[in-house]
Amino acid sequence: MSTPITTITCPQCGFTRRVPTERLPQGAARATCPRCHENFTWPGTNTERGVQNSAEPPSSQEIRKGVDYAHHQASIQKAGFWLRTLAALIDTFLISLTQGILGGLLDLSVHALIVDSPDRVLNMFIFGMFNFALWQTYKVFFTGYCGQTPGKMALRIKVVKTDFADIGFLRAFWREVVGKFLAALFFGLGFLLVAIDPEKQGLHDRMAATYVVKL
Template sequence: MNLTCPHCGFQRELPADRLPRVAVRVTCPRCREQFRFEPPAPMPPELPAPGTAPAEEATPLDAAGAAALPKAGFWIRVVASLVDSTLVTLLQFFFGTALIAAAVALTGGSADQGLGMAIAWSFGPALGVIYYVGFTGYCGQTPGKMALRIKVIRTNGNDIGYGVALVRETVGKFLSTLILGIGYLMVAFDEQKQGLHDRLVKTYVIKL
């Protein structure tokens, strides 16, 4: 910043760290006259543009925050499940038919045809596991859940991940089905809308 004498016009540049923080009287080294120097006012903080809200840092979700989120009830989850079941059935039919046709063509009616057919039929259940575990582990949403705007998360607020998704979609849902579907019906009566498979791996299904 330039310090200028109002009497003789003498100027001297001073670094910012040497400027006085309060108003003082200084003596010009040329004309020896004194004058009052006032430091420049500090710059005000930059304000956001009109119509825009100040940016806020996203706070990570914790267990209390996850528990307070709105949960997806029984019927909305049933509809999402029907959407997924329809998609999986179509995929299984398409790929299963293609594999069976390929097995018949490759074996040509030989003794290996039964083995080829068995491999083709076993692809259907494997495709279902890949579908549910893959989508749920990747983003907590199968296409059916995306359509209904619901999502699976951990009870501590974290994403579910592939490991937890594998246990939930295989062991958890097997147990829910094994007890005559009661594990699924628990969603309708549980305070946090958790089925047996949700309780097993500590997950919620939330509304977005």
């Protein structure tokens, strides 16, 4: 006689796993999805959403998919605070070098277009906006394009979604511009979360649902 099997499905991302019914609690219980890490309530019956009882054993394809994902998740290491800080320092050096070169060309262009001596305050505003736009474009472009700024490439770490897929430009903008702005408030406490969070996520990672993983 085959062992009764219960299929539990995460209502958030649809990830399913088949478990022998005898190993499950009789009453309602809390479960955590291994893919999206969302918590949901398993009602302990086959009448609620997300739960099905079946006497058929899982197919070899379903077993292989579950094992491959579990192995993939277990094999991935998340980058810690100091490794990410070093990558940020490399990026800061590279963008500062780029800003210096392009800023010099911009300064020459401003003086060539304005015959009279340009206003100092206006000059500072122009350079400030230029440097800000260049820095944000640098972060969003590289992170959205391949998940790695040059600093992260050098240290072989990458930004991914919590399901380990690529994040894309929209999520990169939300993480790098909005998320990091909020993380920098209150003396950068949002960034320091990386050092104490079990998943090594800062505030910007939590907002964008991302990890920084080692390659």
